[in-house]
Amino acid sequence: MSLDSPVSRRLLSDEVFDRLRDSIVRGELVPGEKVKDSELAERLGLSRTPVREALARLADIGLVEAKPGVYTRITTLNRRDAEKTLAVLRSLDQLAIETAVPVMTEQDLRSMREANRDFERAVAGDDTTAALAADDRFHAVPITAADNPVLSRIVEQVHPQIHRILYRKFSTLLGGRNTIEHHDQLIDVCASGDARAAAELSGQHWSELGGHINQLFDTNQFAEAPTA
Template sequence: MARWDEAPVERPRMSDAAYERLKDAIVSGEFAPGEKIRDSEVAQRLGLSRTPVREALTRLADTGLVEAKPGVYTRITTLNRHDVAATLVVLRSLDELAVRTGVPHMTTDHIDRMRRANEDFAHAVDQHDITGAFAADDAFHGVAIDAAGNPVLRRVIDQLHPQVHRILYRKFSTLLGGHDTVDHHTKLTELCANGDADGAAGLSAEHWAHLGGLIDELFASDDLDESSA
């Protein structure tokens, strides 16, 4: 992953580009938890005016990656065990809903996309390509969201994903280094191909519960909770 300030941002959709650049930097740890951000400095380093940077920071606050106290500070949020657990519970329910409502509308094209995304994911895991793994995993689960045809569902899921990515990035080898997720994707794809909406939704929920357990172990054993930092 290139440094977030490596090159000036092109003018079209400047706030979107600034948001993506800053989000990736927070997820990858280039910005430390609790670190203060000054929009003027970020704007200068990205070659932008302060307005699109402020807009990007507002969106990052909505995702929970940034917290702000007007007139006092804007800073990177710390990792908090309770908040992460709450996010996972919501994501589990939303993903289960996406699968349950999306499967009846899936076509052979949807299934092909799931298989290709899983192949990309497996390759990224083998190469220890964290960014590629996130992109492929999002693409895989995005197929069910597309099939569900619910734009509100997609918007909320997209808003919550970065918080989970932030932890997975820090502990990629522990959580994504094996092939358990690849196997899960394979089984889920076959259930979707067979039109088993209930079975696919149940398997999806089980996987999120397993992921939540792994993350909980990290907080318990590796002092991942930074809320007191």
């Protein structure tokens, strides 16, 4: 949904948070861009209070940074933060899979296969938004099966940091056959019941992703145009 679409009066802070988070992930609000609660409130047709609350929550998860009295801006992309976020996601995903595999059902495995086929179709159609949504659904299956609310909450908080990198460079990072094949391999290992092997395979994928992201930083492909 566009940032400029009217916001309903229900759960305003949550809806503004979701709208701003998605705009940051998609790059509509670019890294380094200064934002003002008054201007965002005007665009959304709201008072400043829910916008300020949403910006504070976005700062808590690292998508916005503020220097009181000086600026509030969209957090820039940098290698160090990306590496730390990936390390957390790798560990959490491995924990989720190792916990989930012993209790995963045939329906869970079908859901993963369906999500991967949706992912494959989105890749073929060069639809980044649909591909990332399908990838999220794929990885959400073991996270849900693990039945660990703390793990789920932390993943939800840190995922957007990597999503905005993936969105900008999707074809380089996830757009090839490699990710589709990795997903199929992971499903097979999960179906075999080997929790440790599944977790190790997942960790390898996250490490490969980190290597690709580092290469993009090496070649300065996340450099930002100057903002006013």
